[in-house]
Amino acid sequence: MTGYAETYRRSLERPEEFWAEAAEAIDWERRWDRVLDDGRPPFFRWFAGGRLNTCWNAVDRHVAAGRGERVALIWDSPVTGQIGHFTYLELRDEVARLAGVLASLGVAKGDRVLIYMPMVPEAAFAMLACARIGAIHSVVFGGFAAHELATRIDDAKPRVILSASCGIEVNRIIPYKPLLDAAIAEARAKPEHCVILQRPMCHAELVPGRDHDWRELAAAARQAECVPVLATDPLYILYTSGTTGIPKGVVRDNGGHAVALHWSLRNIYGVQPDEVFWTASDVGWVVGHSYIVYAPLLLGCTTVMYEGKPVGTPDAGAFWRVIEQHRVRVFFTAPTAFRAIKREDPDGQLIRSRNLDQFRALFLAGERADPPTVAWAEEQLRVPVIDHWWQTETGWPIGANCLGIERLPVKRGSCTRAVPGWDIRVLDAEAEGTVRELPAGEIGALAVKLPLPPGALPTLWHDDDTFVRSYLTTFPGFYQTGDAGSIDADRYIHVMTRTDDIINVAAHRLSTGEIEEVLAAHPDVAECAVIGVADALKGQVPLGLLVLKAGIKRSADDIEREAVQLVRDRIGPVASFKTALVVAGLPKTRSGKILRGTMRRIADGELYPMPATIDDPAVLGEINAALANAGYGKRDRV
Ligand code: COA
Ligand code: AMP
Numbered sequence: 001m002t003g004y005a006e007t008y009r010r011s012l013e014r015p016e017e018f019w020a021e022a023a024e025a026i027d028w029e030r031r032w033d034r035v036l037d038d039g040r041p042p043f044f045r046w047f048a049g050g051r052l053n054t055c056w057n058a059v060d061r062h063v064a065a066g067r068g069e070r071v072a073l074i075w076d077s078p079v080t081g082q083i084g085h086f087t088y089l090e091l092r093d094e095v096a097r098l099a100g101v102l103a104s105l106g107v108a109k110g111d112r113v114l115i116y117m118p119m120v121p122e123a124a125f126a127m128l129a130c131a132r133i134g135a136i137h138s139v140v141f142g143g144f145a146a147h148e149l150a151t152r153i154d155d156a157k158p159r160v161i162l163s164a165s166c167g168i169e170v171n172r173i174i175p176y177k178p179l180l181d182a183a184i185a186e187a188r189a190k191p192e193h194c195v196i197l198q199r200p201m202c203h204a205e206l207v208p209g210r211d212h213d214w215r216e217l218a219a220a221a222r223q224a225e226c227v228p229v230l231a232t233d234p235l236y237i238l239y240t241s242g243t244t245g246i247p248k249g250v251v252r253d254n255g256g257h258a259v260a261l262h263w264s265l266r267n268i269y270g271v272q273p274d275e276v277f278w279t280a281s282d283v284g285w286v287v288g289h290s291y292i293v294y295a296p297l298l299l300g301c302t303t304v305m306y307e308g309k310p311v312g313t314p315d316a317g318a319f320w321r322v323i324e325q326h327r328v329r330v331f332f333t334a335p336t337a338f339r340a341i342k343r344e345d346p347d348g349q350l351i352r353s354r355n356l357d358q359f360r361a362l363f364l365a366g367e368r369a370d371p372p373t374v375a376w377a378e379e380q381l382r383v384p385v386i387d388h389w390w391q392t393e394t395g396w397p398i399g400a401n402c403l404g405i406e407r408l409p410v411k412r413g414s415c416t417r418a419v420p421g422w423d424i425r426v427l428d429a430e431a432e433g434t435v436r437e438l439p440a441g442e443i444g445a446l447a448v449k450l451p452l453p454p455g456a457l458p459t460l461w462h463d464d465d466t467f468v469r470s471y472l473t474t475f476p477g478f479y480q481t482g483d484a485g486s487i488d489a490d491r492y493i494h495v496m497t498r499t500d501d502i503i504n505v506a507a508h509r510l511s512t513g514e515i516e517e518v519l520a521a522h523p524d525v526a527e528c529a530v531i532g533v534a535d536a537l538k539g540q541v542p543l544g545l546l547v548l549k550a551g552i553k554r555s556a557d558d559i560e561r562e563a564v565q566l567v568r569d570r571i572g573p574v575a576s577f578k579t580a581l582v583v584a585g586l587p588k589t590r591s592g593k594i595l596r597g598t599m600r601r602i603a604d605g606e607l608y609p610m611p612a613t614i615d616d617p618a619v620l621g622e623i624n625a626a627l628a629n630a631g632y633g634k635r636d637r638v
Contacts, residue, residue, distance in 0.1 A: 004406040004417070007267075011420035011453075018420070019046065019454055022263040023255075026298075027061050028052045029228040032255070036451060037232075042472045044451035045458060046256035047231035054235055054254050055132035056226040057262075058297035059095055062088045070274060072297060074326050075121045077307035078318060079168040080201070084121060088300075091125075096223035098122075098129035103224045104217070105160050105193045109134030112237070114158035114191070115283075116140045116149060116180060118167030119307035122197050122214065123283045124293050126162045127236070131254075134229040138237040138249075141284025142167045142176065143508075143574030148247075149183035152239050155249055155461060157189040162214075166202035170312045177204035231255020237461045238286055240392040241511040242470065243501050249461030250286075250392050257395065260421070260455025261295040264396045268388070268419060269330050269363060270403035271301060276326055278304035280319065280333040285508075286392040287366060291332055295396075304328060310337035317350030324354040331359065334366035334507030335373050335387075339537050342373065348380035356381070361403055363388055366507030367539045368495060371412035389415040389495050391481065392509070393471070395455045398422045398448065398481070399493040414492040421453030425478070426487050429499060432474050440489045445499055447478040503532030503540045505576050512542060512596075515577060518570045519544050524552045524559050529586050529594045533603040533632065543603060543632075544580035545623070556582035581630055587620040589613040599623055605633040 002010075011018045016035040023032075033049030062068070068089035075084040086094065107113060113130050115137055117123035123139070130137035138156045140149055153161075161184075167174045177196065184190060196204050197214040206213065235254045239247035265271045277296045281287040283305075296303035304326055308318055310333070319341065323331060345351070361384045362377060369387035377385045384407065388400035401408050401416035408416055418424040428436040429445040438444040450472070456479075460467040474480045482502065485495040498504075501513045512530040519528040526549040532540035544563055552559075563580035571577070587595045590613050601608035602624055614620060627633055 002405070004402060004408060007402075007405050008418065008420045012423050015421070015451075015453070019259060023047060023259045025262050026052060026057055026255075026258050032231060038451060042450055042468060042477075043459065043464070045232045046253070046454040047259070050231035050255050051228040052231060052255055052258065053132065053134075053226035053228050054258050054294070055095060055099075055128045057258050058131070058294060059088060059092045059128060060226060062300045063092050067300060068092070070300070071302045073121060073124060074276075074302060074304045075307070076304060076322055076326065077119070078313040079170065079307050086121060091128075093223065094121075094125045095128040095132060096225070097218050097221045098125050099132040099224035100221035101195065101214075101217045102129055102135060102160060103133055104221060105195070105212075107133065107135050107159055109227055109229060110136065110233070111160075112136045112138055112156045112158040114138050114140060114153060114156060114161045116142065116161065116163040116176060117197070117283070118142050118164055118176070119282060119305055120164060120197065120199075121305060122164070124305060127283070127289070127293055128297075129224075131235055132226050133224055134227040134233065136234045136236060138239070139284050139289065140239070141282060141574065142174070143284075143572050145569055145572035146179045146182035147186065147570045148572055149179065150186035151247060153183060153187040153191070154189050155239070155247075156237055158191050159193070161191045161194045162197075163194060164197040165199045165204035168201070168307065170309060173202050175202050175204070181207070229254055232458070234461075236289065238289060238392055240286075241502060241509045241514060243511055243513045248466065248470070249463070250457045251459055251461050252289075252395055252455070253458055256454030256456075256458075257294070258298055260396050260453060261290055262298040264419075264455075265291075265295040265299045265301070267404040268397055268400050268402045269332070270361065271296075271299065271330050273300035274302070275329045276302045276304065278306070278322065278326070278328045278331050280306050280310070280331070280337065281366075285366075286395060287332070290396055302326075309340075311340045311344050315350065316341045316344035317353065320351050320354040320356065323356055323359050327358050329358060329360050330363065331361075332363040332365070335364045335369045336367065336506045336538055338364070338373050338377050342376050343537065351380050359383060361386060365390060365397070367504040369413075369415075370539075374410075374412045384410070386410070387415045389483075389493065393457045394422075394452070395457065398424065399495070411490075411492050414488075414494050417491050417493065423449035424487065424493060425449060426485070427475050427478065429484065433476070435475050435477065438486075441486055443484060443486045443496060445475070446481045446483045446485050446493070446495065447475050448481065449478055452479055503542060505532070505540055505542065505574075506538040508574055510542065510571075510575055515542055515544065515567055515571065515575060518567050519546060519563055519580070522546075522559070522563055522566055524548050524554060525563070526550070527586060529596055529599065531596050531600040531603060533600060538576060541579075542575065542577050544577065545586060545599065546580055546582050547585055548582060579630070581626060583626045584622050585616075585619045587623055588615045590615045595620070599627070603627050603632040
């Protein structure tokens with residue numbers, strides 16, 4: 001078997017040969033004309049001229065191969081006390097009927113369909129139904145507020161929205177329909193139809209003419225067949241935080257995506273067809289798109305869809321119960337989930353009460369896997385614990401220990417080495433517009449040499465300019481990840497921090513700039529800053545600092561409470577924005593730049609140098625006192 005070094009070298013030296021070989025694992029209706037179309041740099045397209053259908057590859061072909069009775073999807077929902085099994089044959093029928101519903105509502109190839117759903121199997125059916133007829137889905141995470149949903153509706157302009165009456169957060173029912181109605185009222189682009197899945201615990205009122213009952217339509221629908229699309233046609237749009245209140249619509253194509261994801265599950269995660277693979281995330285995130293829905297189904301595995309939390313549904317043993325009960329081989333989640341479990345079951349009693357003999361490996365991503373959490377997981381589970389690094393934009397891992405190729409020694413705090421296909425370099429962040437590579441061990445901007453491999457974003461939805469400006473301009477010829485870190489002498493990658501205003505809250509990506517935009521809209525706020533402070537559970541949480549307009553006499557407590565509510569109402573509970581502090585002023589440089597980094601260090605109790613360019617050191621002294629007064633600078637941290 002070829003080892004990691006040889007596989008990696010070949011992927012970079014002969015990428016077309018490498019990916020054409022991987023593409024043999026996918027069914028094509030028409031083979032590609034060119035593996036890599038590099039005729040219009042910096043836009044690169046994989047498998048140009050090829051035609052396929054992603055749903056066929058994820059569902060129908062397994063049935064056609066006589067594997068229709070195998071379980072494709074297990075839905076495990078501790079919040080409703082239900083477990084459901086769907087064979088590939090049942091999955092095909094569900095998806096084909098829902099595709100028929102969409103077609104009957106006028107949805108055709110290239111139309112957008114927005115999906116705003118909790119973790120129920122119908123969310124996966126919805127994504128696959130879109131893929132089946134060549135429609136482009138855009139899934140929006142349930143923890144976002146109506147305004148965020150409206151922003152995405154306006155950008156994607158969906159013809160139809162698929163949603164459900166509610167989600168369930170541990171034991172709280174979250175009605176989705178009022179959020180959806182408010183979002184549609186706010187959006188300029190109105191959908192023609194909404195199809196609503198009524199859940200027994202909450203009934204949604206339907207708007208006559210616009211809204212339809214999911215089950216009624218599905219019962220009456222004719223099954224729709226797979227429509228072949230170009231490899232380069234979009235499969236989905238997934239919005240992710242940028243540096244402003246306008247999220248970026250990351251586009252994923254059909255061909256490169258199917259090839260890369262199929263390859264990744266075998267080679268990175270070491271999973272074989274028929275095995276049970278579980279990702280505990282949400283279909284609203286890229287992790288859910290790639291590793292709850294597409295990759296495991298493309299490979300013919302059984303995927304687990306989990307509607308629950310790591311703790312509280314009902315306890316910190318929930319993950320081990322699922323792994324034992326469904327015979328999960330490989331499991332993927334975020335480090336924050338492990339920190340939550342460790343806090344409640346530090347000695348791993350609940351782990352030892354389960355038979356996990358068939359369990360082979362744990363993968364962690366979404367945020368840096370802090371060494372104490374990795375060490376605890378290794379000790380408790382006695383299987384490889386693999387930190388791997390990737391982003392919404394990349395669609396699949398950039399840095400990992402590729403268990404399916406060759407298991408390399410783990411260095412805690414590192415995501416191991418570059419995944420085949422990804423030519424990762426550390427560039428001098430100070431030298432924008434030029435490319436100066438830094439020597440081993442030095443920290444700089446993590447960048448990937450173009451062309452990116454299949455499955456990575458080809459562009460942003462209807463916005464080539466922002467795509468080029470945001471990712472491809474700082475370092476010509478490279479994709480800028482937005483992460484900073486180093487590559488050591490053993491070629492191990494260490495991802496340290498972001499180079500922009502993004503923070504990582506419980507493995508959810510948030511823009512502090514976006515939160516600042518919301519806070520600045522409060523009528524009493526003159527200016528504000530949001531920083532990500534260390535949190536023992538969530539990694540980071542946002543903290544807002546507010547300077548009031550002159551003459552405001554209202555109580556600071558009231559304004560702080562309103563600010564917290566404003567963020568919850570505009571962005572959503574997922575922002576975990578719980579603290580705003582009214583302060584006298586914000587420390588700035590002489591050119592007026594707010595010293596967010598210095599305030600973050602103070603809040604985290606780190607030593608910090610007095611910035612040479614500070615305008616008024618007294619303001620920093622006041623901030624220091626205000627943060628200490630609020631209990632910052634001496635708390636538990638990761
Ligand atoms: N719909 C509605 N609300 C949601 C939601 C959804 N789909 N998902 C989360 N929320 C709400 C939560 O109820 C919580 O609300 P609250 O402030 O009223 O308590 C808030 O959003 C923050 O949620 P979360 O960050 O998930 O924190 P939590 O306190 O509920 O749970 C952990 C803490 C660590 C258990 C949890 O963060 C976790 O397991 N995260 C997994 C991370 C993950 O899967 N990331 C995906 C990328 S890999
Ligand atoms: P998202 O696009 O929401 O998946 O978030 C991607 C960002 O999460 C990356 O750019 C990193 O900042 C961070 N991230 C994800 N995985 C890791 C990891 N294994 N180590 C460090 N940071 C990570």
